[in-house]
Every structure is written in structure tokens, then in C-alpha cells.
Amino acid sequence: MSTKTNTENHIANECPYNGSLPEVEVKIKLTADKIEKIDAICRSFDNDPGELINVLHETQSEFGYLPAEVQDVIAQNLRIPVAQVYGVVSFYSFFTMTPKGEHPISICLGTACYVRGSEKILEEFKKELKIEVGETTPDGKFSINCLRCVGACGLAPVVMVGERVFGRVSPEGVKQIIAEYNN
Amino acid sequence: MHILVCDGTGCRSSQSGLISEMFRDELLRKGLKNEVQVIRTGCFGFCEKGPIVKILPDNTFYTQVRPEDTAEIIDEHIIKGRKVTRLLYLDPDTQEYVSDSKHMGFYKKQLRVALRNCGLIDPENxxxxxxxxxxxxxxxxxxxxxxxxxxxxxxxxxxxxxxxxxxxxxxxxxxxxxxxxxxxxxxxxxxxxxxxxxxxxxxxxxxxxxxxxxxxxxxxxxxxxxxxxxxxxxxxxxxxxxxxxxxxxxxxxxxxxxxxxxxxxxxxxxxxxxxxxxxxxxxxxxxxxxxxxxxxxxxxxxxxxxxxxxxxxxxxxxxxxxxxxxxxxxxxxxxSSIGTEKSKGTKVFALAGKINNVGLIEVPMGTTLREIIFEIGGGIKNGKKFKAIQTGGPSGGCLTEKHLDTPIDYESLTAAGSMMGSGGMIVLDEDDCMVSVAKYYLGFIVEESCGKCAPCRIGNKRLYEILERITKGKAVPEDLDKLRNLCNVIRDTALCGLGQTSPNPVLSTLNNFIEEYEEHVFEKKCRSGQCHDLLYYVIDEEECTGCGACKRVCPVNAISGEKKQPHIIDQKICIKCGSCMEKCQFDAINLKNEYKSTTVSV
CATH class of the missing domain: 3.40.50.11540 (NADH-ubiquinone oxidoreductase 51kDa subunit)
Known part of the structure; x- marks a missing residue:
């Protein structure tokens, strides 16, 4: 059904305002095999718009994030406006439009962790890595995110690096955690 | 014989997966693979003491097991039939080791209905x-x-x-x-x-x-x-x-x-x-x-x-x-024989915060907060004083000492200004600032509001800003009235349950801890020392050697004093950047929530 070869053309056709904007963001061109991958994911959900969230989950786990170009392709496949896809992507905190670091650091700010001092841990990470929440270090190694409760309240305050959970973290322990991944 | 290893999230995070692997390896090595079965179960509830390992049929309950303890458990307990005492639960009151969970304060008052199989079966079988x-x-x-x-x-x-x-x-x-x-x-x-x-x-x-x-x-x-x-x-x-x-x-x-x-x-x-x-x-x-x-x-x-x-x-x-x-x-x-008149059965609560026994508990409706906090929960961490318990998450409220003997059910919690919610219970102690706690929940709501209706989207943002002013010492007395009025408006006009209940953390702390709000607003003081902007950097005269390091580093020249004499910080000039405290090698500079005005230089 889909015969896309270049997403840029597609955007230019669909968004008449694109050309008149003073600065047009340079789009990342998706390679044909990437487009094919997205097509396959959409097909596996029968291109059903009701499965949009599942499609986005799968796509994000494939690409690591959901840039605008990817959303375009999904919108085309599911035959819905790209605004609707973007609306869903921006609504849910699980979806991200910027790539995360190689070691994504998530600091739990759930209540149990909060009352046991997780804000200080967050400050320490921001200070050590010199980035803000939602940002990635220039070398692409670390990114900081906050999440609310991973259900390991017995270990509060909790920090996750990738899938690994660090419990009972102290502000002094932050350096150690970073050092462990810096080697 | 069975070795049950907790595979819940808490214990898993502290290597329970490795522990069960090591049990299996050790059993294989000792040729006991067919006699003893290792089962990875769901949560036992006692997350504070995890990872948990339970041996059946004798019901021995081992706490805080580390991977290197597995060989000893097999050698001593499984083969020789002797319990590994040091891994048993130590009752903090009697200072005796308890091996059967039935006799532990944490489990005594619990009744497991919804959690009946958690910690007993392999959930993947x-x-x-x-x-x-x-x-x-x-x-x-x-x-x-x-x-x-x-x-x-x-x-x-x-x-x-x-x-x-x-x-x-x-x-x-x-x-x-x-x-x-x-x-x-x-x-x-x-x-x-x-x-x-x-x-x-x-x-x-x-x-x-x-x-x-x-x-x-x-x-x-x-x-x-x-x-x-x-x-x-x-x-x-x-x-x-x-x-x-x-x-x-x-x-x-x-x-x-x-x-x-x-x-x-x-x-x-x-x-x-x-x-x-x-x-x-x-x-x-x-x-x-x-x-x-x-x-x-x-x-x-x-x-x-x-x-x-x-x-x-x-x-x-x-x-x-x-x-x-x-x-x-x-x-x-x-x-229906369990529970209170209008709330039947049991309820599962996630007990967390400043409490000794963090974990998952299930009690009959009508159990009092005192039983939950002090008997099951084992009291407040580090012997501190109980201040409040937050129930019902961001939609709930804070309950205080006077509610400790209220039997918990849907009606009583609502009457006390909180709600059952899904069952989160966070215990707060004297070190927690109630205004900051309310601000924390509002911050959560502001982030999570979907933005569809104005009372929730805009109202909660304004509530948050007022709370922020209060914790920064910039609030005016009218802010307290504004806070309460706005809470009522949001509660009455928001579209869904999230918005209608979002002011609860503010309202319940306003009702139960008005003196803390007033202290922040009128005296610019935070009694628990949590609000950084209401703290003062003070030099301890006894500790200060008069080296002058703080004076040199202060960006606004707020510090004065003669060489080798104790220095002082002018609180009117101080911008609370903390540079002096960082620089001081003698730990003479501390954060205090009040200062004696006599020590301030004129």
C-alpha cells in the first residue's frame, strides 16, 4: 500500500505552510529500511488506529525515540492526521522525541523516595553531569529523567540506570554510580 | 523441601534473581536437585527486610539474604537442619530472633485475602x-x-x-x-x-x-x-x-x-x-x-x-x-463477616516513607492507623516522632495523631479529610515540612493534569505558585485565604476525579497543620528545616577560627570579622548561595531555621 521513498516530499505536500516558514528545520531522512521497519510494525497491528499506542511503544523500543519523521510514517500507515499521532506522543510521558543517553538515569520522585531525600539525589546528578532533567550529556553517555514510583519503596530513594535498580542511594553515592558507567 | 525466594520488584532489585540461581547451582553441586525445589514467588510484602527467602515445610523466614549466604543456608539448614540464626528476623522489642513469620509483628495483624497466593506460588506456573x-x-x-x-x-x-x-x-x-x-x-x-x-x-x-x-x-x-x-x-x-x-x-x-x-x-x-x-x-x-x-x-x-x-x-x-x-x-x-459495617473484607496498603517496616500489608477493614503504623509498621524510623500519614496518594490527604485510633474504612477516611484511594500510605515524621509535602503533591498534579478543563489546568498551577511563595518566604497573609478559596473552587468545578480531588493534600494540611502554614507566612520560618529559602547560614562562634576563607568567597560581602576572631554573616545581605559553608574547613557554618538577631552586625 505505501510507496514512500522520501518523507520530505510527503511533508511538503501535506503541510502547505512549511515552505513559507522563515526557517525550516532540517529533517533527518529516514532510510528505506527504517521506513520498512515502521511499516512492518504498523502492519503487525493491522494498521488499526485504535492500536496507535501499541504501535508507538513498539516503534520507540526499535528506534529509542519518536522523531517527527517517524510519526509522519506512522500517521500515513494508520490513515490518521499526523497531529493526532503527535497529540498522543506528547500526551504520554513514556514517549520521547529526543534520544536518550546510552545510560539513561531515572531518579524516582515517588512519595516514598521523596520523603527519603530523592530531590537531593537529583540535584547531585544534575550537578555532576551538568545537565538538566530531560537532557543528554554532550557525549551521549548519560541522560537524566524523573519517574514516579517503580514500586521498590522499601529501597527508597531509588535510582535506575537502564534496567538496573540502585537502592538506598545517598548524595555521596551518586559519583560512584556515574563512575561505574564511565569506565 | 522448598526454598521460596521472593521475586517481587523490591527483592529483585537487590539481587534475588541471582540468589535463586545460586541456590539452584548449589543444590545441583550437592546432588540435592531432586529433593529440594527452588521457587521464585511473588512479593512477601516485607520489602524493608528483603531479599526474603522462606524454607518450607518448617516456615523459616530469612531476611536480607545476600547471594554469598546461599551456600550456608544449604549446608546448615537444608543438609544439617540447623537454622542460620543471623539471617532470621530480629524482633526490635524483645531482641530475640523470630523464625516463623506468623510470630512477627509485621504479619501478626495481617489477613491475606487478595494477597493470598503472593509469596506462596510461582506466578509463572x-x-x-x-x-x-x-x-x-x-x-x-x-x-x-x-x-x-x-x-x-x-x-x-x-x-x-x-x-x-x-x-x-x-x-x-x-x-x-x-x-x-x-x-x-x-x-x-x-x-x-x-x-x-x-x-x-x-x-x-x-x-x-x-x-x-x-x-x-x-x-x-x-x-x-x-x-x-x-x-x-x-x-x-x-x-x-x-x-x-x-x-x-x-x-x-x-x-x-x-x-x-x-x-x-x-x-x-x-x-x-x-x-x-x-x-x-x-x-x-x-x-x-x-x-x-x-x-x-x-x-x-x-x-x-x-x-x-x-x-x-x-x-x-x-x-x-x-x-x-x-x-x-x-x-x-x-x-462480609470481615470488616466494618459499610466496608467489608480486607484492604491492601503499601506502607512506605519514614517507617521501620516498609512493605505491602493486607488488613481487615476497621484496623486502626495506630495498629498499622506502630504494630505492623514497627514505628517510625530512627526513633523520630510521628507527624502525619498521607493516604490515598495525590488525591488523598494527611491524617495526624488525632486520627490514629480511627478504624479505617471508606467512610472514616473521607470524614477525616482524606480518602481510601488505591491504598498508598506514606508515613511522615517531625523532619517533614507539611507545606512542602502539599507542594510536592501539587507539583505532581500540575505535571499530570491533562489540561482539558480550566479549573484543573490553571487552578492547580496557581495553587502551586502560592505554595511556592509560602515555602520561599514571599507569601502575604491573604495568600492563605486565597489558597483555601481556590481549593474549594477546583474541587467543585473540575471535570474528573483527578481534578476534583487534587486540592485534598492542600486542604487537609491546611486543616491539620495551619500553624505550620502560618509560621511560614508570618514568621518566615520552617520548623522542620526543609524549606531552604527560610533557612539562615549562621557561623558558630565557638568553631570559627577567623581564617577569613568565607569572607573572601562571599560574592556579596555579607561576612565581616577581624582576623582570628569569629566572623558573622549579615542576614540582610546574605543571598544564601552556600559558598561559605562549602569553603569552611572547620564546619563552623550551619543552616539554622532561625537566628538570634543580636548576632547580626548592624
Whole structure:
């Protein structure tokens, strides 16, 4: 059904305002095999718009994030406006439009962790890595995110690096955690 | 013999996976592989002391087991029959080791109904669940009862929704059942978004079949053959175990076409959340399942009339479902004999915060907060003083010492200005600033508000700003009235449950801790020392050597003093940057929540 070869053309056709904007963001061109991958994911959900969230989950786990170009392709496949896809992507905190670091650091700010001092841990990470929440270090190694409760309240305050959970973290322990991944 | 190793989230995070591997390896090495079985179970609840290992049949309960302890447990306990005392639970009061969990303060007052199989069975093995009566209730319902009779049992049991609002479950089923439609849906709400709550997660991870079975029973009652579980994507382990459980139930013919050879067919599919707290609200949840933004809509129409894809939909919470099979097997009378007059059965709570025994507990309705905090919870951490307990998550409120002896049920918690909510309980001690706690919850609400209605989107933002002013010492007296008025307006006018309950943390702290608010506003003082802007950098005259390092580093020249003489900080000039404290080598500079005005230089 889909015969896309270049997403840029597609955007230019669909968004008449694109050309008149003073600065047009340079789009990342998706390679044909990437487009094919997205097509396959959409097909596996029968291109059903009701499965949009599942499609986005799968796509994000494939690409690591959901840039605008990817959303375009999904919108085309599911035959819905790209605004609707973007609306869903921006609504849910699980979806991200910027790539995360190689070691994504998530600091739990759930209540149990909060009352046991997780804000200080967050400050320490921001200070050590010199980035803000939602940002990635220039070398692409670390990114900081906050999440609310991973259900390991017995270990509060909790920090996750990738899938690994660090419990009972102290502000002094932050350096150690970073050092462990810096080697 | 059996070695049970807790595989819940808490224990898993402290290497329980490795522990069970090492047990298996060690047993293999000792040639005991066939005599002793290692089982990875769901959560035991006692997360504070994890990882937990339990040995059956003698019921020995080992706490805080490390991977290197596994060999000793096998050598001593399994082979020689001697308990490894140092790994047993040490009763903090008697200073004696307790080996059987039944005699531990944490478990004594608990009654496990919804959590009946958590910590007992391997959740990825349907045979173990069946050995503990799983799917028996479904068989009984399909062969002995009509849908009406089944609904009647649930109604008589007095079971109410465990997700927060407490709507009678039987009545909900009856209403959905009576709405005619060609297709209906049973939905399990497993979008446990309350920070600090992990009840549903533990049930799904420890005993998924209880939920699947109950959904099928519900489907039979309301005339639905499709079930959907809306589960958080943040719970990968729960998702995995649900998938395994659904597949195994299919293989055994307990889900799918013609269950138990009857005309009843039922299938369950999973839908994933994507990190939006508001999706716990049932209309928002349904929109999210349809692949849309999870924004709530006005009720009516209720989901029981027009829900998923416009069809009648029955939405229940995980814990509610987990209660259903036991009610069918043991009877409505048994269930309604537990609890208080209007709230029957038990409730699971996630106990966390400044408490000694953090964990998952299940107690009969009507248990007092004092019993929960001081007997089961083991009191406040580090011997501090109890200040408040926050129940019901961001929609709930803070209860204080005067509420400690109130028996807990839906009505009493609401009357006290909080709510049952899904069951998170966070204990706060004297070091917690109640204004900051209210601000914390508002921050959460501001982030999670979907933005559809103005009271929630704009009102909560304004509330947050007022609270921020208070904690920064910039509030004016009128702010307190504004705060209360705005809370009332939001409560009365917001669209959905999230918005209507969002001012609760503020209102309940205003009601119970007004003196703390007043201190912040009038005296610019935070008694617990949590609000940084209300603290002062003060030089300790005794410790100060007069080296002048602080004076040199101060960017605004707020520090004065002669060489070798104690220095002082002019609080009127100080911008609280903290450079001096960092520079001082003698720990002479401290943060205090008040300062003697006599020490301030003129």
C-alpha cells in the first residue's frame, strides 16, 4: 500500500505552510529500511488506529525515540492526521522525541523516595553531569529523567540506570554510580 | 523441601534473581536437585527486610539474604537442619530472633485475602495456582450459578471497588449486565499511578491468575466475552507474568472458547499505558485503550452504558478482581463477616516513607492507623516522632495523631479529610515540612493534569505558585485565604476525579497543620528545616577560627570579622548561595531555621 521513498516530499505536500516558514528545520531522512521497519510494525497491528499506542511503544523500543519523521510514517500507515499521532506522543510521558543517553538515569520522585531525600539525589546528578532533567550529556553517555514510583519503596530513594535498580542511594553515592558507567 | 525466594520488584532489585540461581547451582553441586525445589514467588510484602527467602515445610523466614549466604543456608539448614540464626528476623522489642513469620509483628495483624497466593506460588506456573484453588470459582460459577445468582453473591458480600471510590462491585456488574448490547467488555484497571503505591503491581506479579479468573467470572455475569487489562508500561515484570499467565490459561482451556465445556467463551488482551496518571480515571483509561489521548469525559454516559468503542464496559481495579474468586468459594457471608459495617473484607496498603517496616500489608477493614503504623509498621524510623500519614496518594490527604485510633474504612477516611484511594500510605515524621509535602503533591498534579478543563489546568498551577511563595518566604497573609478559596473552587468545578480531588493534600494540611502554614507566612520560618529559602547560614562562634576563607568567597560581602576572631554573616545581605559553608574547613557554618538577631552586625 505505501510507496514512500522520501518523507520530505510527503511533508511538503501535506503541510502547505512549511515552505513559507522563515526557517525550516532540517529533517533527518529516514532510510528505506527504517521506513520498512515502521511499516512492518504498523502492519503487525493491522494498521488499526485504535492500536496507535501499541504501535508507538513498539516503534520507540526499535528506534529509542519518536522523531517527527517517524510519526509522519506512522500517521500515513494508520490513515490518521499526523497531529493526532503527535497529540498522543506528547500526551504520554513514556514517549520521547529526543534520544536518550546510552545510560539513561531515572531518579524516582515517588512519595516514598521523596520523603527519603530523592530531590537531593537529583540535584547531585544534575550537578555532576551538568545537565538538566530531560537532557543528554554532550557525549551521549548519560541522560537524566524523573519517574514516579517503580514500586521498590522499601529501597527508597531509588535510582535506575537502564534496567538496573540502585537502592538506598545517598548524595555521596551518586559519583560512584556515574563512575561505574564511565569506565 | 522448598526454598521460596521472593521475586517481587523490591527483592529483585537487590539481587534475588541471582540468589535463586545460586541456590539452584548449589543444590545441583550437592546432588540435592531432586529433593529440594527452588521457587521464585511473588512479593512477601516485607520489602524493608528483603531479599526474603522462606524454607518450607518448617516456615523459616530469612531476611536480607545476600547471594554469598546461599551456600550456608544449604549446608546448615537444608543438609544439617540447623537454622542460620543471623539471617532470621530480629524482633526490635524483645531482641530475640523470630523464625516463623506468623510470630512477627509485621504479619501478626495481617489477613491475606487478595494477597493470598503472593509469596506462596510461582506466578509463572499455572499448576501451582491451580493447586491453590485457582479457576475453581470459575468452574463453580459456570456449572452451578446463573449470572444473576453470581452477581447476587458479590452484592451480598459487600465488596466495593478497591481503586479508590468504593463503588459497590456487584451493583456495577448488575448495571453493566442489564445494558443490552451485541458486545460488552470487561476491563481491568491496572494503571496504578499513585506514587508510593504498589499493591496492584504485587498482585499481578505474584498471582496473575486470580485476576484473570475474576475477569472471566465478571464476563459471565455481564455477558461479555472480551476482557482487556490496561497495565502500566512501567511495570515490565507484571506485563511479562500476565502474558505467561494468559498463555498458560489458554493451554489449559481456562480461557478461550467453550470454557469447561460450556457455551461461555472469554478471552483477555493486554493494553499498555504510557505514563499518564489521569489514565487511572475510567473514562480516560478507555480513551487511552482506544489509542487516543487519555483525556477524561463527562459522566454520564457511564462506561457501563457506553465505554470502550461505545459498548457497555465494566471497569474494575486489580485488587477488586483478586477478591472475587475467594468470595465465590468461601461465600458472601464469610467475606462480609470481615470488616466494618459499610466496608467489608480486607484492604491492601503499601506502607512506605519514614517507617521501620516498609512493605505491602493486607488488613481487615476497621484496623486502626495506630495498629498499622506502630504494630505492623514497627514505628517510625530512627526513633523520630510521628507527624502525619498521607493516604490515598495525590488525591488523598494527611491524617495526624488525632486520627490514629480511627478504624479505617471508606467512610472514616473521607470524614477525616482524606480518602481510601488505591491504598498508598506514606508515613511522615517531625523532619517533614507539611507545606512542602502539599507542594510536592501539587507539583505532581500540575505535571499530570491533562489540561482539558480550566479549573484543573490553571487552578492547580496557581495553587502551586502560592505554595511556592509560602515555602520561599514571599507569601502575604491573604495568600492563605486565597489558597483555601481556590481549593474549594477546583474541587467543585473540575471535570474528573483527578481534578476534583487534587486540592485534598492542600486542604487537609491546611486543616491539620495551619500553624505550620502560618509560621511560614508570618514568621518566615520552617520548623522542620526543609524549606531552604527560610533557612539562615549562621557561623558558630565557638568553631570559627577567623581564617577569613568565607569572607573572601562571599560574592556579596555579607561576612565581616577581624582576623582570628569569629566572623558573622549579615542576614540582610546574605543571598544564601552556600559558598561559605562549602569553603569552611572547620564546619563552623550551619543552616539554622532561625537566628538570634543580636548576632547580626548592624
Amino acid at each position: 499455572i499448576d501451582e495456582a491451580i493447586a491453590r484453588d485457582a479457576y475453581q470459582a470459575l468452574g463453580k460459577v459456570l456449572s452451578e450459578y446463573t449470572p444473576e445468582q453470581t452477581i447476587d453473591i458479590i452484592k451480598r458480600s459487600g465488596l466495593r471497588g478497591r481503586g479508590g471510590a468504593g463503588f459497590p462491585t456487584g451493583l456495577k456488574w448488575e448495571i453493566t449486565g442489564k445494558n443490552p448490547a451485541d458486545r460488552k467488555y470487561v476491563v481491568c484497571n491496572a494503571d496504578e499511578g499513585d506514587p508510593g503505591a504498589f499493591m496492584d503491581r504485587s498482585i499481578l506479579e505474584g498471582d496473575p491468575h486470580s485476576v484473570l479468573e475474576a475477569m472471566a467470572i465478571c464476563g459471565y455475569c455481564i455477558g461479555a466475552s472480551n476482557g482487556l487489562i490496561y497495565v502500566r508500561a512501567e511495570y515490565p515484570l507484571a506485563v511479562k507474568r500476565l502474558k505467561v499467565a494468559i498463555e498458560q490459561a489458554h493451554q489449559y482451556g481456562l480461557l478461550g472458547e467453550h470454557i469447561f465445556g460450556t457455551d461461555f467463551s472469554f478471552d483477555i488482551k493486554l493494553r499498555y499505558g504510557a505514563g499518564a496518571f489521569v489514565c487511572g480515571e475510567e473514562t480516560a483509561l478507555i480513551h487511552s485503550m482506544e489509542g487516543k489521548r487519555g483525556e477524561p469525559t463527562n459522566k454520564p454516559p457511564f462506561p457501563s452504558q457506553s465505554g470502550y468503542l461505545g459498548k457497555p464496559t465494566n471497569v474494575n481495579n486489580v485488587e477488586t478482581f483478586a477478591n472475587v474468586p475467594v468470595i465465590i468459594l468461601k461465600g458472601a457471608e464469610w467475606f
